[in-house]
Amino acid sequence: MSTPAPAVSTARRRDVIDALRRGTVPQAGLGLLAVGLDRFETALDDDLATVIRGGAAFHALRGEYGSGKTFFARWLAERAKRRGLAVSEVQISETETPLHRLETVYRRLVERLATATHQPSALRAVVDSWFYALEEEVLAAGDIADDDEAALAQAVDDLLEQRLTAVARTTPAFSAALRGYRKAVAQGDGAQAEALIAWLGGQRSVAASAKRAAGLRGDLDHFAALGFLQGLLTVLRDCGHPGLLLVLDEVETLQRVRSDVREKSLNALRQLLDEIDAGRFPGLFLVITGTPAFYDGPQGVQRLAPLAQRLATDFTTAPRFDSPRAVQLRLPGFDLPALGELGRKTRDLYAGTARNPERVTARVCDTYLDELARAVTGSLGGKVGIAPRLYLRKLVADVLDRVEEFPDFDPRAHYALTVSGAELTETERSAAAGAEGIELDLDIDDDTYDRDAPHAPHARDNS
Numbered sequence: 309m310s311t312p313a314p315a316v317s318t319a320r321r322r323d324v325i326d327a328l329r330r331g332t333v334p335q336a337g338l339g340l341l342a343v344g345l346d347r348f349e350t351a352l353d354d355d356l357a358t359v360i361r362g363g364a365a366f367h368a369l370r371g372e373y374g375s376g377k378t379f380f381a382r383w384l385a386e387r388a389k390r391r392g393l394a395v396s397e398v399q400i401s402e403t404e405t406p407l408h409r410l411e412t413v414y415r416r417l418v419e420r421l422a423t424a425t426h427q428p429s430a431l432r433a434v435v436d437s438w439f440y441a442l443e444e445e446v447l448a449a450g451d452i453a454d455d456d457e458a459a460l461a462q463a464v465d466d467l468l469e470q471r472l473t474a475v476a477r478t479t480p481a482f483s484a485a486l487r488g489y490r491k492a493v494a495q496g497d498g499a500q501a502e503a504l505i506a507w508l509g510g511q512r513s514v515a516a517s518a519k520r521a522a523g524l525r526g527d528l529d530h531f532a533a534l535g536f537l538q539g540l541l542t543v544l545r546d547c548g549h550p551g552l553l554l555v556l557d558e559v560e561t562l563q564r565v566r567s568d569v570r571e572k573s574l575n576a577l578r579q580l581l582d583e584i585d586a587g588r589f590p591g592l593f594l595v596i597t598g599t600p601a602f603y604d605g606p607q608g609v610q611r612l613a614p615l616a617q618r619l620a621t622d623f624t625t626a627p628r629f630d631s632p633r634a635v636q637l638r639l640p641g642f643d644l645p646a647l648g649e650l651g652r653k654t655r656d657l658y659a660g661t662a663r664n665p666e667r668v669t670a671r672v673c674d675t676y677l678d679e680l681a682r683a684v685t686g687s688l689g690g691k692v693g694i695a696p697r698l699y700l701r702k703l704v705a706d707v708l709d710r711v712e713e714f715p716d717f718d719p720r721a722h723y724a725l726t727v728s729g730a731e732l733t734e735t736e737r738s739a740a741a742g743a744e745g746i747e748l749d750l751d752i753d754d755d756t757y758d759r760d761a762p763h764a765p766h767a768r769d770n771s
Contacts, residue, residue, distance in 0.1 A: 316340060321661045328654065329709070331701040331731070338383040340657055343642075343650045345383060351632035352384060355593060356391050359551040362590045366581060368619055369597040371639035373735045374694030377597040380639060381555040384595065388553040389424040393593070394434070394544050396420045397555040402565045407556070408572035410533035410580075415510035417537070423549060432505045437547040439490055442467050461494065471542055479535025481524055482508070486543075488522025510536065534583060541591045551591035560602035574612040581618055603636065641693030644681055650696060651677035651703055658708045664715075671711045671718060672703075680707070683725045688739040698727070698736060 320337050327334035334341075355365040369377045385395040398416045400407050405416050419429050426433045446452060446463040453459070465487060469476065472483040485508045492500035503518035510528040519525065528536060544552055562573045577596070583589060602608035609616050621636035630638050642650070655672050659665035684699040685692050702725065710717045717723075729737055 316657075316660070318661055321657055325654075325658055325661065325704055328700045329704045331697055333378050333382060335382070336386060338379060338386055341379075341650060341653050342383055343646050343653070345380065348380075348632045348637065349387075352387065354633075356388060356393070356551075359393065359553075359591055359593045360391060362545075362550075364584045364587070364589055364591070365593045366584055366635070367595050368603070368636045369595060369639060370600055370603055370636045371597075372599055372641060372693055374691075374696070375639040375641040376696070377639060378557060381557060381595060381597060385553055385555065388551075388593065389422075392424070392549055393551045393553050394421055394423045394430065394549045395553045395555075396422065396428075397557060399557050400559050400561055402561060402569070406565070406569065406573065407559065407562060408530075408569055408576050410530050410576055411510055411528045413556070414528065414533040414536055417554060418509035418540075429509065431509050434543060434547060434549070435486065435489065435505065435508070436493075438543045439464065441547045442471075461490075464490070471546060472539060475535055475539040475542060479532050479539065481532065482536055482539040484523050488524070492521075508536070534580070534588070537592075538588060541589055545591055551593060553593045553595065556594070556596045558598075559596045560598040560608065563602055563605065563607040570607070570611065574609065574615055578612060578615040578618070581615070642696055643692055644678070644685065647681040647685070647692060647695060647699060648674070648678040651681060651699065654700055654703060655708065658704065658712075662712050664712070667715070668708060668711055672707060676719060677703070680719075680725070684727075687725065687727045688736055689742045691739045694735055694739055698732070701731070 316337065321340075324334045324337040324340060355367070359365055369380055371377045381397060385397065388395050396417045397420055398405060398413060400413075405412055407413065418431050421430045421434070422428045423430050423434070442464045443460065446460060446467060447454060452463055468483060468486060472486075476483050485504050489501055489504040489508070492498075492504060500518050500521060503514050504522055507514045507519065507524065507528075510533070512527050514527070541552060544550075559577070562570050565573070580594070584592060584594060598608070603619060604610065609619055619635055621634045621638075623630070623636075623638060627638060627640045652674060655669065655677060659668045662668045680703060681695070681699055684702060685695045688695055688698065706725075707719045707723060710723070711719065727740060729740075732740060
């Protein structure tokens with residue numbers, strides 16, 4: 309019998325189960341499903357502690373498609389939030405978020421900015437909290453009366469400038485926008501306040517009148533983006549968030565862009581790492597994710613020698629000897645025992661929301677979960693590493709939901725695994741097309757099943 313799922317609210321259980329049913333990575337509660345990540349916990353918690361003390365940290369996640377890089381990053385984000393950090397996950401793409409345009413990366417960062425108490429975008433809540441903290445600090449000094457609004461406003465402005473001294477040397481517009489925002493709020497000018505928050509977040513198309521009123525010109529550019537990031541870290545720290553976990557996901561997309569764009573992007577990443585090493589970003593924990601081909605291949609990191617040197621990590625030993633403190637962290641992906649364990653965690657989590665948990669655990673026993681894991685993996689050409697998403701979706705939507713809804717449904721007697729092309733990702737589709745001995749109609753979207761099929765879950769043609 310597997311270990312019961314940790315105590316967690318019914319609402320959180322349902323959120324996780326709903327995401328798995330859709331075939332997506334849950335936004336929260338990932339610790340409930342984590343398999344094989346315990347070996348990273350101590351080292352990553354030490355990194356988080358370093359960030360909280362005002363230091364910085366960096367890791368490059370390395371794994372093939374389906375190895376769990378996005379899951380790992382969001383699992384780490386949950387740990388960061390529990391320690392008070394803000395988090396942001398940015399998907400790098402050639403068209404939407406090119407890495408060589410740091411102003412675009414910063415804009416996406418702010419759009420996805422979240423804390424334990426505020427969903428994206430949390431920028432305005434963070435800025436409001438910061439001004440409140442500055443006012444409280446000024447009043448706590450006892451030099452200004454509570455009802456002297458003019459003196460309080462001036463003292464807060466002075467303190468603002470003091471806190472942003474380092475930022476103002478290179479990016480004075482950041483503090484100017486904050487002063488303008490505070491003035492607009494004090495005057496009850498909601499439109500002006502919203503415009504300036506948008507400008508602080510790197511948004512374009514902000515009204516020229518709003519920028520003129522705050523003494524601002526133009527839009528955020530590539531060179532000012534790092535200054536804005538520095539300012540954001542200062543604001544976060546002063547209002548009780550000691551740092552920011554920034555995940556740049558799918559950086560391997562750089563391999564598919566034009567050579568000149570690739571060179572600029574790799575150089576932007578090198579510049580960011582150099583600035584972190586130089587101490588410019590206290591409180592920043594940067595994580596990038598990519599495939600082995602990106603780190604080792606001719607169209608990735610190896611094209612820029614200084615960057616390759618910074619990311620160099622020895623992977624000549626067995627994965628079990630990988631150091632969790634290395635610059636690159638290798639995610640070897642799932643094997644069948646791990647996939648079965650993931651199924652047991654999911655089954656137990658589901659049982660916590662079921663009307664008849666005993667029926668769920670009895671009908672979907674550990675042995676059946678292992679059989680389903682082998683069947684799903686077989687439908688994907690034996691590639692266990694890319695199986696978790698489809699496995700969990702099938703487990704929840706095709707098996708657990710039916711066991712819950714129909715008292716006489718027995719998955720061994722009434723269900724045979726059916727895989728259609730419409731429900732597969734591109735990577736899964738390629739694996740399924742090459743699966744030996746398994747015929748799949750990848751053009752038909754039909755999720756029917758035979759209630760009277762007297763067999764265990766094997767892959768079946770759904771035509």
